Amino acid sequence: MDYHQITDPESWVDEYGDALFRYALFRIQDGQVAEDLVQETFLAALRGKDSFAGRSSVKTWLFGILKHKIIDHIRKISRERPEEDIETVANLADKTFDEQGVWKSQPAKWTTDPGLLFQQQEFWEMLQYCLSELPPRLNQVFTLRELDELSAEEARKILQVSPTNGGVMLHRARMRLRECLEINWFDKKD
Amino acid sequence: MFSCKQATELMSVSLDSKLTLYQRFALRFHLLMCKLCSRCWQQMLFVRDAMHKCSEQAEEIDFMSDHSLSPEACDRIKNSLREHTNT
Numbered sequence: 001m002d003y004h005q006i007t008d009p010e011s012w013v014d015e016y017g018d019a020l021f022r023y024a025l026f027r028i029q030d031g032q033v034a035e036d037l038v039q040e041t042f043l044a045a046l047r048g049k050d051s052f053a054g055r056s057s058v059k060t061w062l063f064g065i066l067k068h069k070i071i072d073h074i075r076k077i078s079r080e081r082p083e084e085d086i087e088t089v090a091n092l093a094d095k096t097f098d099e100q101g102v103w104k105s106q107p108a109k110w111t112t113d114p115g116l117l118f119q120q121q122e123f124w125e126m127l128q129y130c131l132s133e134l135p136p137r138l139n140q141v142f143t144l145r146e147l148d149e150l151s152a153e154e155a156r157k158i159l160q161v162s163p164t165n166g167g168v169m170l171h172r173a174r175m176r177l178r179e180c181l182e183i184n185w186f187d188k189k190d
Numbered sequence: 191m192f193s194c195k196q197a198t199e200l201m202s203v204s205l206d207s208k209l210t211l212y213q214r215f216a217l218r219f220h221l222l223m224c225k226l227c228s229r230c231w232q233q234m235l236f237v238r239d240a241m242h243k244c245s246e247q248a249e250e251i252d253f254m255s256d257h258s259l260s261p262e263a264c265d266r267i268k269n270s271l272r273e274h275t276n277t
Contacts, residue, residue, distance in 0.1 A: 009271045009275065010268045010271055010272070013259075013264050013267050013268050013271070014264070017259040017263075017264055017267070018258045018259050019249065020259075021257065021258065021259040021263075022252070022253040022254040022255065022257055022258075023248060023253050025253070025254050025257055026253040026254050031257075035259065035260075035263045035267075038259065038263075038267065039263075039266070039267045039270060042267055042270075042271055043270060043271065043274060046271055046274055046275065047274075059249050060249060063248060063249050067248075096195075097193070097194065097195040100193060101192075101193025101194055101195030101196055102193065102194055102195075103194050103226050106226050107226055107229045107230045107233060108229075109229065110232075110233060110236070114236060114239065114240070117240075118240070118243050118247075121251070121252060123240075124244065124251045124252075124253075127240060127241075127244060128253060128254070143241075145206070146238060146241035146242065146245070147241055147244060147245045147248075148245070149242070149245065151206070152206035152207065167199075167202070167203060167206070170202055170205075170206060171198065171199050171202035171203075174202050174205075174234050174237060174238075175198060175202075177237050178230065178233050178234060178237055181233075181237065182233070
């Protein structure tokens with residue numbers, strides 16, 4: 001642990017500001033809000049620096065704080081606008097299944113080794129793109145569930161969504177993401 | 191026998207909670223019979239793994255690499271850190 005790093009909070013901004021900002025932007029998709037969250041993160045870190053034990057790197061510590069700030073932000077905006085977004089829970093069946101629930105757009109075979117895939121920056125860019133293509137509320141419930149690894153119940157409560165709609169939204173997000181990766185990545189690479 | 195759409199709904203539920211014995215049996219049976227759903231299930235698991243990996247590597251993956259914190263924002267944040275350090 002570099003003692004200088006922990007004693008000079010202003011150097012955090014130069015060193016980690018961009019990385020934190022980009023992650024916040026990836027999650028929230030609003031530059032102004034992302035900047036504010038980064039600022040709040042640094043201020044919280046400043047307040048808590050005496051209790052930072054150096055068990056992890058400064059970067060990991062700052063990312064941990066930012067992730068909590070992001071969840072708090074999503075909770076706050078959901079409280080302010082607690083509407084159930086009908087569009088996001090409307091019928092998935094349109095393009096993927098016919099009226100009988102039979103596949104209309106059939107899943108293709110994927111033949112890439114995930115181990116190799118996860119080492120490619122391009123793949124992560126495509127995953128980000130596909131997440132950004134989800135309607136905001138689907139993106140939020142899905143990233144709370146799978147990136148923050150909250151339980152489905154915690155995720156839907158943060159968004160103030162009923163259990164039924166929460167389940168429908170997660171299903172829909174998974175199907176859309178699968179489809180987006182297939183169209184934009186696997187069809188092109190295979 | 192339930193539909194493929196219902197099967198994908200159960201797959202999603204199974205990623206969030208424990209299925210009932212009946213649901214588990216019904217889904218397993220459907221997956222044995224249906225190549226497309228079986229493929230979809232593998233891919234859904236892949237998407238989940240990718241998300242978990244993405245979370246694990248969040249500090250290393252260069253998210254939104256064409257964006258940066260503006261110089262103005264950097265100054266503002268540094269100023270506020272200074273203010274808070276002095277109080």
